[in-house]
Amino acid sequence: MPYILIRGNLASYSHKFPWRVLVSGLRATDIEQLGRIPSGGYSDESTIAFLQHPCVILSALEVLGYSVVASSSTPVKQDYNEYMWTMRRDFPNQQFISETASVVDRDNISNVGREALATLNNKGDA
The missing domain is CATH 1.20.5 (Single alpha-helices involved in coiled-coils or other helix-helix interfaces)
Structure with a gap:
């Protein structure tokens, strides 16, 4: 799957876990390579939560070959926006x-x- 979705916040989410970033659509090998980044577990079978600032996750994904192709934001509550990024990577031998x-x-x-x-x-x- 060449596209993945990243959803997160730039403001503090809570005092215990200031950031929560959800990443959907990663391959198992990509998840293994991101293993050094603290994870909050899986939200569902295709989404993993990371307890890091979105820039850390976006930068790590860029190192893995992904690049941002679109982004948007939506207000969740007063003074709190949630952001979404779509990233893409070409896979070798993709037919x-x-x-x-x-x-x-x-x-x-x-x-x-x-x-x-x-x-x-x-x-x-x-």
């Missing part, structure tokens, strides 16, 4: 099915259906 290939496959499937229908019609004529 995508081209639009041409899918058209050819659809045509082949259609031809198989037509041939089966023609065979049934020929049996009915005999």
Whole structure:
């Protein structure tokens, strides 16, 4: 998966854990490489929480080859905004099915259906 989502805050979240950054979509190898950064565990099966400032996480992900392609923010409560970053990384040996290939496959499937229908019609004529 070439895209990941990062959600976090720049202001203090609480006194015990000032920052909480959620990262969704990482590969297992990326999670292992980020193992030295304190983690708050998993939020769900595809999201891991880090208890660090977002800049630490964004910088670590950049070292792993990700780059920010979009960002946004949303107010959660007074004087508290939550930010979201979308990051992307190209993976080696990544193969995508081209639009041409899918058209050819659809045509082949259609031809198989037509041939089966023609065979049934020929049996009915005999």
